[in-house]
Amino acid sequence: MSDLRTTPLRDLHVELGGKMVPFAGYEMPVQFPLGVMKEHLHTRAKAGLFDVSHMGQVIVFSNQGYRAAALAMETLVPVNLADLGKNRQRYGFFTNEKGGIEDDLMLANRGDHMFVVVNAACKEGDVAHMRENLADCSVEEITDRALLALQGPSAEAVMSGIVSETADMKFMDVGMFDSDFGELWISRSGYTGEDGFEISVANDQAVAFAKALLAHEDVEPIGLGARDSLRLEGGLCLYGNDIDANTSPVEAALTWAIQKVRRRGGEREGGFPGADRILDELENGAGRTRVGLRPDGRAPMREGTELYAAAEGGEVIGKITSGAFGPTIQGPMSMGYVPSDLAAEGTRLFGEVRGKRQPVSVAAMPFTPANFKR
Incomplete structure (x- = not known):
């Protein structure tokens, strides 16, 4: 643990009874005394506070303004960024020449520059990738914030008590606001399927800000364990598990994130790494597809479980990439990849668990409805 990096909230996590574990090179809380199950349910019912300071925060700036920075970034992602409205955010992903996903990320138009949030395990590579390929832009990694x-149905009431304007924000709005804790960079988004906010705060104000949020009776600290079960119930991908450098956005069922303007016949068709494969799959389909899966019984089928079309015999036809027990749905849930002709909801498959094949059905995602503020 002594070789791991820490976030500005590390000592507060310990003070609150957090069980600290290694994660993406950081010492992070996996759970607090409430326990993973109750933390999960509390976030769904009221509000949970998560430390995501291990994620990368990056500003991309062009002397020619936001649109120039956006067009430059469009050479790396298959997303319409040039037409993204001011103070709006979009989900996207870096693709490689094979059409695989190098990382998924959030990209925001903050008026005169772009704000990018990338995954912790990929951030050094992502920053280098942007610096190498966005030649006419400055790429600044933010390390002092x-x-x-803050996620859950009570998030708006809690957050608007600190910054009143946040009550007027809609899902995927972003803004920069003055507060008693200095300037806060806020987006109305998250990784739980619930309404909520992600807030960037100066390192020297982070503990005071976190304590102010936790002082509200509806807010509890939440660890990585519940973060994972919440995102899985929400049908959200975890990079390195559900998507990776060999998985295309079409295979990953992320085609909703590729706007028409970047597809065949669009005004800015292609022009991103792996475009030939991705555009072809958009038109003709991919051989495999990410799906939701509901195992029979109560036991989860976890990452790496091999899938078969029959209870006996036959070859492996797919694999589970994430699996857990869903506290909200009171049952096991998984996601994974199956041949596209076996991806219809209700299709019966079999997962091999400890040498025995157990029934599992293809299911719609998200497993629990999203509560974003539209």
Whole structure:
């Protein structure tokens, strides 16, 4: 643990009874005394506070303004950024020449520059990738700010008590606001399927800000364990598990994130790494597809479980990439990849668990409805 990096909230996590574990090179809380199950349910019912300061925060700036920075970034992602409205954010992903996903990320138009949030395990590579390929832009990694996520139905009431304007924000709005804790960079987004906010705050204000949020009776600290089960119930991908450098956005069922303007016949068709494969799959389909899966019984089918079309015999036809027990749905849930002709909801498959094949059905995602503020 002594070789791991820490976030500005590390000592507060310990003070609150957090069980600290290694994650993406950081010492992070996996759970607090409430326990993973109750933390999960509390976030769904009220509000949970997550430390996501291990994520990368990056500013991309062009002397020619936001649109120039956006057009430059469009050479790396298959997303319409040039037409993204001011103070709006979009989900996207870096693709490689094979059409695989190098990382998924959030990209925001903050008026005169772009704000990018990338995954912790990929951030050094992502920053280098942007610096190498965005030649006419400056790429500044922000290292003096923490990042917190406040998620759940009570998030608006809690957050608007600190910054009143946040009550007027809609899902995927972003803004920069003055507060008693200095300037806060806020997006109305998250990784739980619930309404909520992600808030960037200066390192020297992070603990005071976190304590102010936790002082509200509806807010509890939440660890990585519940963060994972919440995002899985929400049908959200975890990079390195559900998507990776060999998985295309079409295979990953992320085609909703590729706008028409970047597809065949669009005004800015292609022009990103792996475009030939991705555009072809958009038109003709991919051989495999990410799906939701509901195992029979109560036991989860976890990452790496091999899938078969029959209870006996036959070859492996797919694999589970994430699996857990869903506290909200009171049952096991998984996601994974299956041949596209076996991806219809209700299709019966079999997962091999400890040498025995157990029934599992293809299911719609998200497993629990999203509560974003539209």
